[in-house]
Amino acid sequence: MKTKSGLFIPVLLAALFLGACGGKTDENQNMAEDGTAPSGENSAVGHGVEDGADQEADDPEVGFGMTDGTIEEAENVPEEEKAAILDTFAQYMETFNNQDPDGYTSLLVEGKDGFDIDEEKKAMQELFAAYDVERSAENETIVSYKDGEAQLFSNLTTTMTSKASKEARSEKGRQVTVFKKAGDAWKVKEIYYIGDSA
Structure with a gap:
């Protein structure tokens, strides 16, 4: 599942959380089951299901290889660039966990090939008004x-705690974060995420 929104994981988890609590949500309930969700350039939660035939011509091929259960690391990454990419990813996680919309969105590619920054900020504000959210990452490769x-x-592990009920839920999943070099900085261009099956 591809999304233009850096907030996709928490928003999806919010929908699952509300559904598990018997509440109603305006989120499309098909999101988790079949990859269909509201889309649109100005949507905070854009998506696409990639199967090769539907992939846009300018989209990168996104994926990863495994050998004996181990993720295969690219061999051609200069050490300086590797450090910069990992640092940007760490900031991406930290600014989200610190509920810092300005810091978070400063790390995103803006515009047609990236994110709608105003929508991202709005989605963050709405999410953090209702939930305490913590994301952690392992095996960054x-x-x-x-x-x-x-x-x-x-x-990724995402834990959400409802501010109203204090009930907490967690989800684990795998994410491929696509970065684009903008000048001397690396920025988040796209996010592809799949939740682990229960």
Whole structure:
């Protein structure tokens, strides 16, 4: 599942959380089951299901290889660039966990090939008004690096606690974060996420 929104994981988890609590949500309930969700350029939660035939011509091939259960790291990543990409990813996680919309969105590619920054900020504010959210990452591995773009694989754990009920839920999943070099900085261009089956 591809999303233009850096907030996709928490928003999806919010829908699952509300559904489990018997509440109603305006989120499309098909999101978790079949990859269909509201889309649109100005939507805070854009998506696409990639199967090759539907993939846009300018989209990178996104994925990762495994050998004996281990994620294969790209061999051609200069150490300086690797450090910069990992640092940007760490900031991406930290600014989200610190509920810092300005810091978070400063790390995103803006515009047609990236994110709607105003929508991202609005989605963050709405999310954090209702939930305390904590994301953590493990196994951060650069799996592709070429032409000013890099793909970083990680295992994510997202924990949401309702501010109203204090009930907490967690979800684990895998994410490939696509980075684009903008000047001297690496920024988050796209996010591909799949939740682990229960």
